Amino acid sequence: MTDIERNELAEILFPHITRTRDEFEQKYPERNLKEGAKVTRFAPSPTGFMHMGGLESAFLDYIFAKQSDGIFFLRLEDTDQERYVEGATDLIKSSLETFDIMPDEGAITGGAYGPYTQSERKEIYQTYIKDLIKNGLAYPCFMTKEELQEIREGQELRKEPIGVYGHYAVDRDLSLDEIKEHLKNNDDYVVRIKSPGDMSKQVTLHDLIKGDITMPENVIDEVIMKKDGLPTYHFAHVIDDHLMHTTVVIRGDEWVPSYPKHLQLFQLMGFKLPKYAHYAPLTKKENGNIRKLSKRKDPEFSVSYYDEAGIPSEGVKLFLSTIINTNFEEWYLQNSDKSYLDFQFSFKKMPTGGTLFDTEKLNNICRTYFSRISASKIYEDSLTYFKKYDEEFYNIMVTNKDRLIDFLDIERNGKRPRKDIATYKDVKSESMYMFNEYFYKDKEETYKEIDKAGIDVELLHKYLEVFDEHDDNDTWYSKIQNLATENNYAPSTKEYKASPESYKGHIGNICEMIRHVVTGKNQTPNLSNILSILGKEEISKRISFFEN
Numbered sequence: 416m417t418d419i420e421r422n423e424l425a426e427i428l429f430p431h432i433t434r435t436r437d438e439f440e441q442k443y444p445e446r447n448l449k450e451g452a453k454v455t456r457f458a459p460s461p462t463g464f465m466h467m468g469g470l471e472s473a474f475l476d477y478i479f480a481k482q483s484d485g486i487f488f489l490r491l492e493d494t495d496q497e498r499y500v501e502g503a504t505d506l507i508k509s510s511l512e513t514f515d516i517m518p519d520e521g522a523i524t525g526g527a528y529g530p531y532t533q534s535e536r537k538e539i540y541q542t543y544i545k546d547l548i549k550n551g552l553a554y555p556c557f558m559t560k561e562e563l564q565e566i567r568e569g570q571e572l573r574k575e576p577i578g579v580y581g582h583y584a585v586d587r588d589l590s591l592d593e594i595k596e597h598l599k600n601n602d603d604y605v606v607r608i609k610s611p612g613d614m615s616k617q618v619t620l621h622d623l624i625k626g627d628i629t630m631p632e633n634v635i636d637e638v639i640m641k642k643d644g645l646p647t648y649h650f651a652h653v654i655d656d657h658l659m660h661t662t663v664v665i666r667g668d669e670w671v672p673s674y675p676k677h678l679q680l681f682q683l684m685g686f687k688l689p690k691y692a693h694y695a696p697l698t699k700k701e702n703g704n705i706r707k708l709s710k711r712k713d714p715e716f717s718v719s720y721y722d723e724a725g726i727p728s729e730g731v732k733l734f735l736s737t738i739i740n741t742n743f744e745e746w747y748l749q750n751s752d753k754s755y756l757d758f759q760f761s762f763k764k765m766p767t768g769g770t771l772f773d774t775e776k777l778n779n780i781c782r783t784y785f786s787r788i789s790a791s792k793i794y795e796d797s798l799t800y801f802k803k804y805d806e807e808f809y810n811i812m813v814t815n816k817d818r819l820i821d822f823l824d825i826e827r828n829g830k831r832p833r834k835d836i837a838t839y840k841d842v843k844s845e846s847m848y849m850f851n852e853y854f855y856k857d858k859e860e861t862y863k864e865i866d867k868a869g870i871d872v873e874l875l876h877k878y879l880e881v882f883d884e885h886d887d888n889d890t891w892y893s894k895i896q897n898l899a900t901e902n903n904y905a906p907s908t909k910e911y912k913a914s915p916e917s918y919k920g921h922i923g924n925i926c927e928m929i930r931h932v933v934t935g936k937n938q939t940p941n942l943s944n945i946l947s948i949l950g951k952e953e954i955s956k957r958i959s960f961f962e963n
Contacts (some may be wrong), residue, residue: 870928
C-alpha cells in the first residue's frame, strides 16, 4: 500500500479525528520536576471491590513518589466495559481516602494531564492509532471469531505460539480496495499492530526489583483497538504513560510476560520507555503450603475487611511497609518517634519471591502503633469506628470520655508502654469493666473469668478503709504492704517463698483479689491507676456487688 493509500485508509477509518499527534504532545509537555523525581500511577480497573493487592500497589506508587518529591496520580483503566462494575470507582476513591493514600492528581482531583479515565480519552487513542495507520505500522483486521478459533486450535495442536502473526496474519497486507469492500459489507474489525518482532531474538527487562529478565521478542500482531473503538489495555497504558510522563511503572509480577509487547509498542510509537518494577504477590501459609491470597478464601483480601475489623489504616500501612522492605520493621522498632514516611524505601530491598501475609505480624505492628499514639487520639479514632459499627458503646464513650481517656493513658508514657490494643474493637473489650453499664449487667458474665474461691471479702473492706484515690503508686503499694503484714500475708513474694506455711498468702494475692472483685479480670493495666479512676465509692459498690 502506498503512502497516499495509507493516508486515505486512515481518513476512511477515522474521519472524525481531526487533531494530530503533535497537538497532544504539545498539550501534555514534560513535567517540571527536579532530577530523580519519580512520577508513578495507580491504575486500577473498576471491575469490583478494592483488594489488598490494589492497596499495596497504590501504597508503593505513593511512597516512591513522595520520597522523591515526585507526582503520584490515579488513572482509571475502564476500557473493558463488559467487566465494568457500577460503584467500583467510588470504592476505589473511598479506599484511598480511608488509608490516606491520596494522589496529587488524577480521577479524584483532576489535573493538567487529564482526563484520567481511559473511556474519556478515546479521541487521544484514536489519534495515535490513525497515525500508526498512516505510517503503515497498524492495519484493520476483519478476521471472524470462528477464523481466530480455528487458528488457535491448529496452533495448540502443533504446539506453536498462540496468536495472529506471520502467515496467520491474513489481513496484514490487504489492499485498500479489499478493505473498502469489507467496510462496504459492514464487516466488524479490530486494529492490530504490524509487529516487527523476530522469534529468534530476545529482549531484556531491566527490572528495578527482580534484576534482568530475558524473554523472547514479541511477534504477535497485537490488537490495539477493539470493535467498539476503544483501545486495548496494552495500547492505552502506553499512550497514557507517555503523555502523563510516568517515569516508573510499579505493578504485580503477573505482568512480566507482557513486557515484550509493551516494549514493542513503546518502540513503534517512538516513546521513551519508563522504568519497570514488578513486585511479588501477597501469599498465605495454609496447611504447610504457600498460596496466593484469594478473594474467595480470605476475607482479609478485601480492603473493606480492615475497616469492619477495626484495624487502623496506619497499622495496615506499617504492615505493608514491612512487606515492601525487609529492613523496615527493625528500623520502625528502633525509631519510636518516626512514621513510615520517614523511612527511605528502596526497590533493591523488596522481595523477589512471594511475600507472606502474616496476620499475627499485622496484629503485633498494630499493637506497637497503638502504644505510640496518645490516649486522646485512640479515643477520637475509636469514637469514629464505634459510631459506625457499635452505637451502644459509642454512646458510652461519649458519656464517659474522661474516664476512658484516663484508662487508655495508663502505662502509656513509660519505657515499656502497654500493648494490649491491636484493633479499635480491643478498646471496648479491654475497657468494658470500667463502665457500670457493662459491669453490673450480668454478675455471672462479669465474674466468669476469675476463680471466686479464696477471695477474702473482709480483707477487701479493710483495704477500702485505707484507700485514697489520690495516692501515687508508691504510697498505694506501701498501704497494701501494711495491710498484708497486719493480716498475716507476706509483704513480698520472696518472704512468702522462704516460709509459705507462716502466711495466709502474699501481697500479690491481695492485689489479685482486689483486681478480681473490682474488674472481674485476671489481667489489667496498672491496678493502682484503675482504682484511682474508679474512685472509692465505686470500688465499695463493686465489693458489695460481689459479696451479695
